[in-house]
Amino acid sequence: MTRSDPVISCRNVWKIFGPRPMDALAQLRADPQARPDRHVTAVHDVTLDIMPGEMLVVMGLSGSGKSTLVRCLSRLNEITAGEILIEGRDIGKMSESELIDLRRRKMGMVFQSFGLLPNRNALENVAFPLEMRGQSRASRIARAREMLALVGLKGRESYFPRELSGGQQQRVGIARSLAVEPDIWFLDEPFSALDPLIRREMQDEFLRLKAILKKTIIFITHDFDEALRLADRIAIMKDGRVEQCDTPDRIVLEPATEYVARFTAEIDRARVIHASGLAEPLTGRSAEGPALPGGQTLREMARHLVADRRDWIPVADAQGRTTGVLERARALDILLGEHV
Numbered sequence: 001m002t003r004s005d006p007v008i009s010c011r012n013v014w015k016i017f018g019p020r021p022m023d024a025l026a027q028l029r030a031d032p033q034a035r036p037d038r039h040v041t042a043v044h045d046v047t048l049d050i051m052p053g054e055m056l057v058v059m060g061l062s063g064s065g066k067s068t069l070v071r072c073l074s075r076l077n078e079i080t081a082g083e084i085l086i087e088g089r090d091i092g093k094m095s096e097s098e099l100i101d102l103r104r105r106k107m108g109m110v111f112q113s114f115g116l117l118p119n120r121n122a123l124e125n126v127a128f129p130l131e132m133r134g135q136s137r138a139s140r141i142a143r144a145r146e147m148l149a150l151v152g153l154k155g156r157e158s159y160f161p162r163e164l165s166g167g168q169q170q171r172v173g174i175a176r177s178l179a180v181e182p183d184i185w186f187l188d189e190p191f192s193a194l195d196p197l198i199r200r201e202m203q204d205e206f207l208r209l210k211a212i213l214k215k216t217i218i219f220i221t222h223d224f225d226e227a228l229r230l231a232d233r234i235a236i237m238k239d240g241r242v243e244q245c246d247t248p249d250r251i252v253l254e255p256a257t258e259y260v261a262r263f264t265a266e267i268d269r270a271r272v273i274h275a276s277g278l279a280e281p282l283t284g285r286s287a288e289g290p291a292l293p294g295g296q297t298l299r300e301m302a303r304h305l306v307a308d309r310r311d312w313i314p315v316a317d318a319q320g321r322t323t324g325v326l327e328r329a330r331a332l333d334i335l336l337g338e339h340v
């Protein structure tokens with residue numbers, strides 16, 4: 001393995017529910033538009049790689065296959081066809097005990113329903129997976145304290161779930177999944193039971209944790225704003241297929257299908273598109289004068305874009321190197337909500 005190898009690789013993965021999934025698969029391979037009777041194609045020929053430290057957000061409408069796909073990644077669902085490699089190892093070929101070990105040591109999971117044990121306090125809930133691992137009491141309590149502090153719950157260690165708000169309960173759930181130091185972190189709509197203000201707060205908290213922990217994260221949501229705030233890349237699913245898997249900038253600027261275009265039609269594009277995403281190669285164009293920071297969105301640079309009179313404005317990366325030029329008229333159109 002090198003650093004640039006994917007942590008997770010899905011190769012032509014199918015998951016079909018129903019009495020005769022292999023027959024249904026043969027039918028679908030012969031005719032992709034087929035609708036085999038009494039079968040549901042929850043995952044339809046999905047191929048994608050997830051890189052170390054990447055945050056991939058899986059989104060799509062209810063029933064599009066998000067949870068099933070993510071459950072397949074830890075083999076909570078057996079796939080019908082294809083291959084899933086975790087750090088190069090085919091999980092379909094692992095024994096039950098190898099799988100349990102993989103899940104315990106490498107994977108953390110957080111679900112929408114917080115899944116806390118009602119008769120244990122916050123500290124004991126977080127320590128629970130360490131107990132399952134056979135870790136000593138002293139070391140698991142120390143680790144649980146550390147994790148609760150990390151998610152901002154210092155002082156609440158002895159509170160029972162019923163004494164905590166929804167947001168606090170979800171923080172306990174997050175602390176618990178982090179206690180085992182997973183390399184891969186699966187989160188299935190973790191904030192959807194929270195009210196909008198707390199949800200926003202949890203997203204900020206999550207971005208903070210993501211920056212500190214540098215884990216590979218697969219996050220499911222059906223909230224596009226949430227996806228845009230959190231994702232390095234977004235996989236948009238429809239009827240079990242991944243319609244597009246790309247950076248937020250490219251999803252918005254270059255939707256691969258009509259469906260993705262419709263999905264993204266309502267959002268404020270200036271909040272998503274970064275200067276670097278809109279920049280064009282330098283070829284033949286002059287790039288004089290001060291540059292825009294490539295990592296900022298058009299919305300963040302709105303004043304500057306209005307005031308700067310140049311037709312083409314240089315864009316620089318975090319090291320200050322000019323990487324391209326941005327057409328000011330196009331940026332202003334996006335800022336004003338014109339379609340370009």
Ligand SMILES: Nc1ncnc2c1ncn2[C@@H]1O[C@H](COP(=O)(O)OP(=O)(O)OP(=O)(O)O)[C@@H](O)[C@H]1O
Pocket residue numbers: 017018040041042060061062063064065066067068069222
């Ligand atoms: N165990 C199962 N048996 C039969 N069908 C299933 C099973 N699990 C999921 N499905 C079907 O597979 C399809 C995809 O379901 P899935 O839960 O993956 O969607 P989702 O995108 O996560 O939806 P939601 O946003 O509502 O959670 C749905 O049509 C669902 O009914």
